[in-house]
Amino acid sequence: MSDLPGIVITGASGRMGQMLMKTVLASDKARLVGAVERPGHDWIGRDAGAAMGGAAVGVTVTDDPLEAFAQAQAVIDFTAPAATTHFAELAAQARAVHVIGTTGLGPADLDRLEWAAHHAVIVRAGNMSLGVNLLVQLTKKVAAALDADWDIEVVEAHHRMKVDAPSGTALMLGAAAAEGRGTTLDHARVSGRDGITGARARGSIGFSAIRGGDIVGEHDVIFATEGERITLRHIATDRAIFARGALKAALWGQDKRPGQYDMLDVLGL
Numbered sequence: 723m724s725d726l727p728g729i730v731i732t733g734a735s736g737r738m739g740q741m742l743m744k745t746v747l748a749s750d751k752a753r754l755v756g757a758v759e760r761p762g763h764d765w766i767g768r769d770a771g772a773a774m775g776g777a778a779v780g781v782t783v784t785d786d787p788l789e790a791f792a793q794a795q796a797v798i799d800f801t802a803p804a805a806t807t808h809f810a811e812l813a814a815q816a817r818a819v820h821v822i823g824t825t826g827l828g829p830a831d832l833d834r835l836e837w838a839a840h841h842a843v844i845v846r847a848g849n850m851s852l853g854v855n856l857l858v859q860l861t862k863k864v865a866a867a868l869d870a871d872w873d874i875e876v877v878e879a880h881h882r883m884k885v886d887a888p889s890g891t892a893l894m895l896g897a898a899a900a901e902g903r904g905t906t907l908d909h910a911r912v913s914g915r916d917g918i919t920g921a922r923a924r925g926s927i928g929f930s931a932i933r934g935g936d937i938v939g940e941h942d943v944i945f946a947t948e949g950e951r952i953t954l955r956h957i958a959t960d961r962a963i964f965a966r967g968a969l970k971a972a973l974w975g976q977d978k979r980p981g982q983y984d985m986l987d988v989l990g991l
Protein backbone atom coordinates (compact mmCIF):
# COMPACT_ATOMS: atom_id res chain seq x y z
CA MET A 723 0.00 0.00 0.00
CA SER A 724 1.30 3.46 -0.97
CA ASP A 725 2.21 5.93 1.77
CA LEU A 726 1.29 8.92 -0.40
CA PRO A 727 -1.27 11.20 1.32
CA GLY A 728 -4.81 9.95 0.71
CA ILE A 729 -7.27 12.55 -0.57
CA VAL A 730 -11.07 12.59 -0.47
CA ILE A 731 -12.96 14.82 -2.90
CA THR A 732 -16.40 16.07 -1.85
CA GLY A 733 -18.96 17.24 -4.40
CA ALA A 734 -17.38 14.63 -6.68
CA SER A 735 -19.77 15.06 -9.61
CA GLY A 736 -19.53 18.87 -9.67
CA ARG A 737 -17.59 21.05 -12.11
CA MET A 738 -14.74 21.36 -9.61
CA GLY A 739 -15.23 17.88 -8.09
CA GLN A 740 -14.48 16.16 -11.38
CA MET A 741 -11.53 18.42 -12.12
CA LEU A 742 -10.14 17.72 -8.63
CA MET A 743 -10.48 13.95 -8.99
CA LYS A 744 -8.68 14.04 -12.35
CA THR A 745 -5.92 16.18 -10.86
CA VAL A 746 -5.38 13.85 -7.89
CA LEU A 747 -5.51 10.73 -10.10
CA ALA A 748 -2.85 12.26 -12.39
CA SER A 749 -0.58 13.25 -9.48
CA ASP A 750 2.43 11.25 -8.30
CA LYS A 751 2.31 13.03 -4.90
CA ALA A 752 -1.14 11.94 -3.67
CA ARG A 753 -3.72 9.20 -4.16
CA LEU A 754 -7.51 9.36 -4.41
CA VAL A 755 -9.05 7.41 -1.50
CA GLY A 756 -12.60 8.71 -1.49
CA ALA A 757 -15.32 10.54 -3.43
CA VAL A 758 -18.36 11.99 -1.65
CA GLU A 759 -21.67 13.18 -3.07
CA ARG A 760 -24.93 14.25 -1.44
CA PRO A 761 -27.45 11.59 -0.40
CA GLY A 762 -29.74 10.60 -3.29
CA HIS A 763 -27.26 11.58 -6.00
CA ASP A 764 -27.20 9.10 -8.88
CA TRP A 765 -23.40 8.68 -8.63
CA ILE A 766 -23.67 7.05 -5.16
CA GLY A 767 -22.41 3.44 -5.31
CA ARG A 768 -20.70 3.91 -8.70
CA ASP A 769 -16.97 3.84 -9.38
CA ALA A 770 -15.79 7.48 -9.52
CA GLY A 771 -13.74 7.01 -12.72
CA ALA A 772 -16.55 5.23 -14.53
CA ALA A 773 -19.06 7.87 -13.37
CA MET A 774 -16.83 10.51 -15.03
CA GLY A 775 -17.00 8.50 -18.27
CA GLY A 776 -13.52 6.94 -18.05
CA ALA A 777 -11.84 3.81 -16.72
CA ALA A 778 -12.63 2.46 -13.23
CA VAL A 779 -10.32 3.82 -10.53
CA GLY A 780 -11.32 1.58 -7.60
CA VAL A 781 -13.00 4.37 -5.58
CA THR A 782 -16.74 4.08 -4.99
CA VAL A 783 -18.72 7.32 -4.63
CA THR A 784 -20.30 7.44 -1.16
CA ASP A 785 -22.78 9.59 0.76
CA ASP A 786 -21.05 8.76 4.08
CA PRO A 787 -18.43 11.51 4.53
CA LEU A 788 -17.19 10.42 7.96
CA GLU A 789 -16.36 6.90 6.78
CA ALA A 790 -14.50 8.38 3.77
CA PHE A 791 -12.66 11.03 5.82
CA ALA A 792 -11.47 8.42 8.34
CA GLN A 793 -9.21 6.94 5.63
CA ALA A 794 -7.85 10.28 4.40
CA GLN A 795 -5.02 12.67 5.18
CA ALA A 796 -6.85 15.50 3.38
CA VAL A 797 -10.34 16.45 2.20
CA ILE A 798 -10.69 18.81 -0.75
CA ASP A 799 -14.08 20.45 -0.65
CA PHE A 800 -15.67 22.63 -3.34
CA THR A 801 -19.39 22.21 -2.57
CA ALA A 802 -21.83 24.58 -0.84
CA PRO A 803 -21.75 26.43 2.52
CA ALA A 804 -24.09 24.06 4.45
CA ALA A 805 -22.11 21.02 3.29
CA THR A 806 -18.72 22.64 3.95
CA THR A 807 -19.48 23.60 7.56
CA HIS A 808 -20.65 20.03 8.25
CA PHE A 809 -17.56 18.58 6.53
CA ALA A 810 -15.30 20.86 8.61
CA GLU A 811 -16.55 19.21 11.81
CA LEU A 812 -16.09 15.72 10.36
CA ALA A 813 -12.62 16.49 8.96
CA ALA A 814 -11.62 17.84 12.38
CA GLN A 815 -12.81 14.58 13.99
CA ALA A 816 -10.75 12.61 11.47
CA ARG A 817 -7.77 15.02 11.91
CA ALA A 818 -7.66 15.41 8.13
CA VAL A 819 -6.49 18.64 6.47
CA HIS A 820 -9.60 20.38 5.11
CA VAL A 821 -9.01 22.40 1.94
CA ILE A 822 -12.04 24.63 1.34
CA GLY A 823 -12.74 26.25 -2.02
CA THR A 824 -16.46 26.75 -1.38
CA THR A 825 -17.56 30.40 -1.62
CA GLY A 826 -20.64 32.23 -0.32
CA LEU A 827 -19.96 31.40 3.35
CA GLY A 828 -21.69 33.75 5.84
CA PRO A 829 -20.58 34.88 9.33
CA ALA A 830 -22.27 31.90 11.09
CA ASP A 831 -20.50 29.48 8.70
CA LEU A 832 -17.16 31.13 9.42
CA ASP A 833 -17.74 30.73 13.18
CA ARG A 834 -18.20 26.98 12.69
CA LEU A 835 -14.94 26.78 10.72
CA GLU A 836 -13.18 28.63 13.53
CA TRP A 837 -14.26 25.89 15.96
CA ALA A 838 -13.07 23.12 13.64
CA ALA A 839 -9.70 24.84 13.13
CA HIS A 840 -8.90 24.31 16.81
CA HIS A 841 -8.61 20.60 16.03
CA ALA A 842 -7.29 20.37 12.46
CA VAL A 843 -5.70 22.32 9.62
CA ILE A 844 -8.08 24.29 7.38
CA VAL A 845 -6.83 25.97 4.22
CA ARG A 846 -9.53 28.21 2.74
CA ALA A 847 -9.45 30.63 -0.18
CA GLY A 848 -12.09 32.02 -2.52
CA ASN A 849 -9.60 31.37 -5.30
CA MET A 850 -6.82 28.75 -5.25
CA SER A 851 -4.96 29.89 -8.37
CA LEU A 852 -1.45 31.30 -8.29
CA GLY A 853 -2.44 34.17 -10.60
CA VAL A 854 -5.29 35.45 -8.46
CA ASN A 855 -3.29 35.22 -5.25
CA LEU A 856 -0.54 37.29 -6.88
CA LEU A 857 -3.22 39.75 -8.00
CA VAL A 858 -4.39 40.02 -4.38
CA GLN A 859 -0.93 41.20 -3.35
CA LEU A 860 -0.67 43.59 -6.31
CA THR A 861 -4.08 45.04 -5.47
CA LYS A 862 -3.01 45.68 -1.87
CA LYS A 863 0.15 47.45 -3.08
CA VAL A 864 -1.60 49.63 -5.64
CA ALA A 865 -4.35 50.58 -3.17
CA ALA A 866 -1.71 51.53 -0.59
CA ALA A 867 0.05 53.76 -3.14
CA LEU A 868 -3.07 55.70 -4.17
CA ASP A 869 -5.31 57.98 -2.11
CA ALA A 870 -9.12 58.12 -2.04
CA ASP A 871 -9.16 60.38 -5.12
CA TRP A 872 -8.84 57.01 -6.87
CA ASP A 873 -12.16 55.14 -6.90
CA ILE A 874 -11.87 51.35 -6.58
CA GLU A 875 -14.31 49.03 -8.39
CA VAL A 876 -14.18 45.22 -8.64
CA VAL A 877 -15.94 43.68 -11.66
CA GLU A 878 -16.31 39.91 -11.97
CA ALA A 879 -17.82 37.59 -14.61
CA HIS A 880 -18.78 33.92 -14.22
CA HIS A 881 -20.82 31.16 -15.87
CA ARG A 882 -24.61 31.12 -15.67
CA MET A 883 -24.72 28.36 -12.99
CA LYS A 884 -22.84 30.30 -10.30
CA VAL A 885 -25.10 30.83 -7.28
CA ASP A 886 -23.25 33.44 -5.16
CA ALA A 887 -22.29 37.07 -5.80
CA PRO A 888 -19.98 38.85 -5.50
CA SER A 889 -17.62 35.95 -6.16
CA GLY A 890 -15.25 34.77 -3.43
CA THR A 891 -12.39 36.10 -5.54
CA ALA A 892 -13.98 39.54 -5.88
CA LEU A 893 -14.33 39.69 -2.09
CA MET A 894 -10.67 38.66 -1.64
CA LEU A 895 -9.61 41.43 -4.04
CA GLY A 896 -11.89 43.96 -2.36
CA ALA A 897 -10.55 43.03 1.08
CA ALA A 898 -6.98 43.44 -0.19
CA ALA A 899 -7.82 46.88 -1.61
CA ALA A 900 -9.45 47.88 1.68
CA GLU A 901 -6.44 46.66 3.66
CA GLY A 902 -4.06 48.58 1.38
CA ARG A 903 -6.13 51.66 2.07
CA GLY A 904 -6.10 51.11 5.82
CA THR A 905 -9.81 50.28 6.12
CA THR A 906 -12.05 47.20 6.07
CA LEU A 907 -14.36 45.84 3.43
CA ASP A 908 -17.27 45.88 5.92
CA HIS A 909 -16.79 49.63 6.07
CA ALA A 910 -16.15 50.36 2.37
CA ARG A 911 -18.25 47.81 0.44
CA VAL A 912 -21.00 48.87 -2.01
CA SER A 913 -22.65 46.05 -4.01
CA GLY A 914 -25.29 45.92 -6.74
CA ARG A 915 -26.16 49.55 -7.58
CA ASP A 916 -29.62 50.05 -9.10
CA GLY A 917 -31.93 53.06 -9.50
CA ILE A 918 -31.19 56.59 -8.23
CA THR A 919 -28.12 55.68 -6.20
CA GLY A 920 -26.71 59.19 -5.74
CA ALA A 921 -23.10 60.03 -6.46
CA ARG A 922 -20.39 57.58 -5.52
CA ALA A 923 -19.29 57.79 -1.86
CA ARG A 924 -15.62 58.80 -1.61
CA GLY A 925 -13.49 55.87 -0.43
CA SER A 926 -16.10 53.21 -1.19
CA ILE A 927 -15.18 49.93 -2.94
CA GLY A 928 -17.82 48.89 -5.48
CA PHE A 929 -18.69 45.40 -6.76
CA SER A 930 -20.42 44.40 -9.99
CA ALA A 931 -21.22 40.84 -11.15
CA ILE A 932 -21.82 39.51 -14.67
CA ARG A 933 -23.32 36.00 -15.13
CA GLY A 934 -23.42 34.25 -18.50
CA GLY A 935 -22.66 31.17 -20.55
CA ASP A 936 -19.60 29.14 -19.59
CA ILE A 937 -17.26 31.91 -18.35
CA VAL A 938 -14.78 30.19 -16.00
CA GLY A 939 -13.93 33.34 -14.01
CA GLU A 940 -12.76 36.87 -14.84
CA HIS A 941 -11.85 39.63 -12.39
CA ASP A 942 -10.92 43.29 -12.89
CA VAL A 943 -9.83 45.67 -10.15
CA ILE A 944 -10.28 49.18 -11.52
CA PHE A 945 -8.61 52.23 -9.97
CA ALA A 946 -10.18 55.31 -11.59
CA THR A 947 -9.45 59.01 -11.04
CA GLU A 948 -9.76 62.24 -13.02
CA GLY A 949 -7.99 61.75 -16.34
CA GLU A 950 -6.59 58.23 -15.87
CA ARG A 951 -7.44 54.65 -14.92
CA ILE A 952 -5.51 51.52 -13.95
CA THR A 953 -7.01 48.03 -14.42
CA LEU A 954 -5.55 44.89 -12.82
CA ARG A 955 -7.03 41.81 -14.51
CA HIS A 956 -7.08 38.03 -14.10
CA ILE A 957 -8.75 35.70 -16.59
CA ALA A 958 -9.21 32.01 -15.82
CA THR A 959 -9.73 29.81 -18.88
CA ASP A 960 -9.34 26.38 -17.25
CA ARG A 961 -10.57 25.09 -13.85
CA ALA A 962 -7.36 23.05 -13.61
CA ILE A 963 -5.67 26.14 -12.08
CA PHE A 964 -7.97 25.92 -9.03
CA ALA A 965 -7.53 22.15 -8.68
CA ARG A 966 -3.72 22.39 -8.86
CA GLY A 967 -3.75 25.02 -6.11
CA ALA A 968 -6.09 22.93 -3.95
CA LEU A 969 -3.89 19.83 -4.22
CA LYS A 970 -0.82 21.92 -3.38
CA ALA A 971 -2.67 23.19 -0.28
CA ALA A 972 -3.62 19.65 0.79
CA LEU A 973 0.03 18.53 0.63
CA TRP A 974 1.34 21.73 2.25
CA GLY A 975 -1.06 21.30 5.18
CA GLN A 976 0.21 17.84 6.15
CA ASP A 977 2.83 18.99 8.66
CA LYS A 978 1.12 22.18 9.89
CA ARG A 979 -0.40 22.86 13.29
CA PRO A 980 -4.20 23.14 13.61
CA GLY A 981 -5.49 26.54 12.51
CA GLN A 982 -6.86 28.46 9.56
CA TYR A 983 -4.58 29.23 6.63
CA ASP A 984 -5.04 30.64 3.13
CA MET A 985 -3.33 30.34 -0.26
CA LEU A 986 -0.98 33.22 0.53
CA ASP A 987 0.42 30.97 3.31
CA VAL A 988 0.62 27.98 0.97
CA LEU A 989 2.29 29.93 -1.85
CA GLY A 990 4.53 31.96 0.47
CA LEU A 991 3.30 35.26 -1.03
Ligand SMILES: NC(=O)C1=CN([C@@H]2O[C@H](COP(=O)(O)OP(=O)(O)OC[C@H]3O[C@@H](n4cnc5c(N)ncnc54)[C@H](O)[C@@H]3O)[C@@H](O)[C@H]2O)C=CC1
Nearest residue numbers: 733736737738759760800801805823824825848849850964
Ligand atom coordinates in the same frame (compact mmCIF):
# COMPACT_ATOMS: atom_id res chain seq x y z
N1 LIG B 1 -11.79 28.63 -4.39
C1 LIG B 1 -11.67 28.38 -5.71
O1 LIG B 1 -10.56 28.41 -6.29
C2 LIG B 1 -12.89 28.01 -6.47
C3 LIG B 1 -14.09 27.93 -5.80
N2 LIG B 1 -15.21 27.49 -6.45
C4 LIG B 1 -16.39 27.31 -5.60
O2 LIG B 1 -16.61 25.91 -5.41
C5 LIG B 1 -17.99 25.67 -5.21
C6 LIG B 1 -18.47 24.59 -6.17
O3 LIG B 1 -18.39 25.06 -7.49
P1 LIG B 1 -18.80 24.13 -8.74
O4 LIG B 1 -17.97 22.89 -8.74
O5 LIG B 1 -18.81 25.01 -9.92
O6 LIG B 1 -20.31 23.76 -8.34
P2 LIG B 1 -21.17 22.47 -8.74
O7 LIG B 1 -22.58 22.84 -8.45
O8 LIG B 1 -20.79 22.02 -10.11
O9 LIG B 1 -20.67 21.35 -7.71
C7 LIG B 1 -21.01 21.32 -6.35
C8 LIG B 1 -21.15 19.85 -5.98
O10 LIG B 1 -21.31 19.75 -4.56
C9 LIG B 1 -22.24 18.73 -4.33
N3 LIG B 1 -22.81 18.84 -2.99
C10 LIG B 1 -23.66 19.77 -2.51
N4 LIG B 1 -24.01 19.48 -1.23
C11 LIG B 1 -23.34 18.34 -0.91
C12 LIG B 1 -23.29 17.51 0.25
N5 LIG B 1 -24.01 17.80 1.36
N6 LIG B 1 -22.51 16.41 0.23
C13 LIG B 1 -21.78 16.11 -0.86
N7 LIG B 1 -21.80 16.83 -2.00
C14 LIG B 1 -22.57 17.93 -2.02
C15 LIG B 1 -23.29 18.91 -5.43
O11 LIG B 1 -24.08 17.74 -5.59
C16 LIG B 1 -22.39 19.19 -6.62
O12 LIG B 1 -21.98 18.00 -7.27
C17 LIG B 1 -18.68 27.03 -5.36
O13 LIG B 1 -18.87 27.60 -4.08
C18 LIG B 1 -17.68 27.84 -6.17
O14 LIG B 1 -17.80 29.22 -6.00
C19 LIG B 1 -15.20 27.13 -7.75
C20 LIG B 1 -14.05 27.23 -8.47
C21 LIG B 1 -12.80 27.69 -7.90
Ligand SMILES: O=C(O)C1=N[C@H](C(=O)O)C[C@H](O)C1
Nearest residue numbers: 825848849884889890891939
Ligand atom coordinates in the same frame (compact mmCIF):
# COMPACT_ATOMS: atom_id res chain seq x y z
O1 LIG C 1 -18.04 29.43 -9.00
C1 LIG C 1 -17.01 29.46 -9.74
O2 LIG C 1 -16.97 28.93 -10.84
C2 LIG C 1 -15.82 30.14 -9.21
N1 LIG C 1 -15.84 30.52 -7.97
C3 LIG C 1 -14.79 31.15 -7.26
C4 LIG C 1 -15.23 32.52 -6.80
O3 LIG C 1 -16.37 32.65 -6.29
O4 LIG C 1 -14.46 33.46 -6.91
C5 LIG C 1 -13.48 31.12 -7.99
C6 LIG C 1 -13.55 31.17 -9.48
O5 LIG C 1 -13.68 32.50 -9.88
C7 LIG C 1 -14.62 30.27 -10.07
